[in-house]
Amino acid sequence: MLRKSVSMYLREHREELLSSYFKLLRFPSIANAPMAEGCGPCAEWIAGRLRGLGVRAEVLPTAGQPAVVGELHVDDSLPTLLAYAHYDVQPPDPLDLWRSPPFEPEIRDGRLYARGACDNKAGVILHLWAVEAYQRGGGLPMNLKVIFEGEEEVGSPHMEPFLAAHADRLAADALIITDGGFFDHDCPAICYALRGLCYFEVAFTGPDRDLHSGAAGGVVRNPIHALAAMIGALHDETGRVAIPGFYDDVRPLTDAERDEWARLPFTDEQEMRRHGVGVLAGGEAGRGTLERKWARPSLDCNGIWGGYTQAGSKTVLPSKASAKISMRLVGDQDPATIDAAFRKFVADHTPAGIRSEVSAFGLARPVLLDREQPAAEAVRGAFREAFGLETRMVRMGASIPTTELFQRILGLDGVVTGLGLPDSNIHAPNENLPVDHLLRGAEWMAAVYQLVSETSAPSGKPAK
Numbered sequence: 001m002l003r004k005s006v007s008m009y010l011r012e013h014r015e016e017l018l019s020s021y022f023k024l025l026r027f028p029s030i031a032n033a034p035m036a037e038g039c040g041p042c043a044e045w046i047a048g049r050l051r052g053l054g055v056r057a058e059v060l061p062t063a064g065q066p067a068v069v070g071e072l073h074v075d076d077s078l079p080t081l082l083a084y085a086h087y088d089v090q091p092p093d094p095l096d097l098w099r100s101p102p103f104e105p106e107i108r109d110g111r112l113y114a115r116g117a118c119d120n121k122a123g124v125i126l127h128l129w130a131v132e133a134y135q136r137g138g139g140l141p142m143n144l145k146v147i148f149e150g151e152e153e154v155g156s157p158h159m160e161p162f163l164a165a166h167a168d169r170l171a172a173d174a175l176i177i178t179d180g181g182f183f184d185h186d187c188p189a190i191c192y193a194l195r196g197l198c199y200f201e202v203a204f205t206g207p208d209r210d211l212h213s214g215a216a217g218g219v220v221r222n223p224i225h226a227l228a229a230m231i232g233a234l235h236d237e238t239g240r241v242a243i244p245g246f247y248d249d250v251r252p253l254t255d256a257e258r259d260e261w262a263r264l265p266f267t268d269e270q271e272m273r274r275h276g277v278g279v280l281a282g283g284e285a286g287r288g289t290l291e292r293k294w295a296r297p298s299l300d301c302n303g304i305w306g307g308y309t310q311a312g313s314k315t316v317l318p319s320k321a322s323a324k325i326s327m328r329l330v331g332d333q334d335p336a337t338i339d340a341a342f343r344k345f346v347a348d349h350t351p352a353g354i355r356s357e358v359s360a361f362g363l364a365r366p367v368l369l370d371r372e373q374p375a376a377e378a379v380r381g382a383f384r385e386a387f388g389l390e391t392r393m394v395r396m397g398a399s400i401p402t403t404e405l406f407q408r409i410l411g412l413d414g415v416v417t418g419l420g421l422p423d424s425n426i427h428a429p430n431e432n433l434p435v436d437h438l439l440r441g442a443e444w445m446a447a448v449y450q451l452v453s454e455t456s457a458p459s460g461k462p463a464k
């Protein structure tokens with residue numbers, strides 16, 4: 001049970017808590033903007049706030065935006081929880097679709113609107129609030145470490161060397177990653193598997209310059225046709241990816257998971273509305289929507305260009321055609337193996353008269369996390385206590401690259417969870433969270449701390 005002094009503090013200081021969140025939301029901490037403009041001052045503010053609460057905190061540089069790292073050590077006999085969230089945000093464009101300025105938080109109809117209000121400054125402020133409530137109400141029930149990243153929205157390019165360099169400092173008994181969300185309204189969730197990513201650009205070059213289609217058409221091979229044929233060959237008629245060996249390391253979905261997902265509040269109609277389409281025709285025939293999205297890999301062409309694309313006509317046989325192609329990976333699929341298989345596929349589908357080139361960016365491994373760890377039980381218990389709701393175990397079709405890094409480098413399986421709602425408009429104009437939901441979230445996080453202290457064992461010591 002959450003200590004009375006802690007829940008009282010959170011209830012009696014709602015206005016002050018919200019006003020501290022407003023301050024955090026006013027920093028335009030866009031990861032790809034110059035550091036001095038948004039991320040730097042935001043990181044300093046968070047670290048200062050933590051220090052004011054008795055946490056040993058500092059802003060540590062990376063090769064990009066800085067990270068905030070902090071520690072509050074209470075006692076060796078207590079478990080240590082590591083908390084991850086990110087304070088950087090997506091750019092707010094298009095600005096004219098916002099009803100209030102993105103970096104000037106505003107409450108309308110019980111919802112707090114601002115860029116980052118959900119993704120992911122909520123994940124940061126919950127910890128600041130919980131620490132504040134415990135520090136004013138008798139002290140933390142466990143040891144706490146925090147790491148707040150400043151580059152998640154650009155793919156966490158510097159987290160791998162950062163975690164490796166600070167592995168000792170970040171060592172913990174449990175990890176909570178508050179960058180997830182509810183599966184639906186009234187349906188909190190823990191995400192235990194995320195898909196990985198491979199991203200490629202492919203260029204097909206034919207003649208060394210654009211040619212006259214009257215002089216060369218029918219004689220010289222057109223690289224747009226060759227590229228389109230290659231892309232067309234990437235899937236067979238049943239929607240399966242046709243790259244040889246692509247499915248070799250995909251784990252089949254277990255019956256237990258299939259049953260669990262069948263009980264989620266989910267329908268294909270909802271999914272169609274969400275995407276604004278009338279049919280869910282992508283992916284492998286004969287498999288359910290959640291299975292295709294969560295447990296099967298996928299491949300998409302993200303963009304394609306070449307030749308003449310301006311107004312009117314220009315009779316050209318182009319020199320070059322290009323495409324961007326991304327893949328979402330699952331199970332034990334290794335991005336390096338998939339990379340090699342894709343390059344071979346492209347080479348095998350490069351006809352005479354064409355030279356092909358493949359470059360890769362952004363490889364991330366898929367990750368499967370321990371569903372039954374004590375910290376997951378603590379999160380479920382805290383949702384029961386603060387929201388009166390049962391937690392669903394879900395997967396995610398997208399990737400949070402740091403999740404895999406924490407597992408591989410620190411040996412910590414995170415509990416990926418959070419407050420985000422389906423209509424929180426993350427990455428979009430009018431991002432928001434309901435104020436009551438957010439403040440209840442503060443009690444949830446405080447309850448997580450309490451339950452972690454009761455259920456997780458400090459390393460090397462037997463569980464209580």
Ligand SMILES: [Zn+2]
Nearest residue numbers: 119153426427
């Ligand atoms: Zn995001």
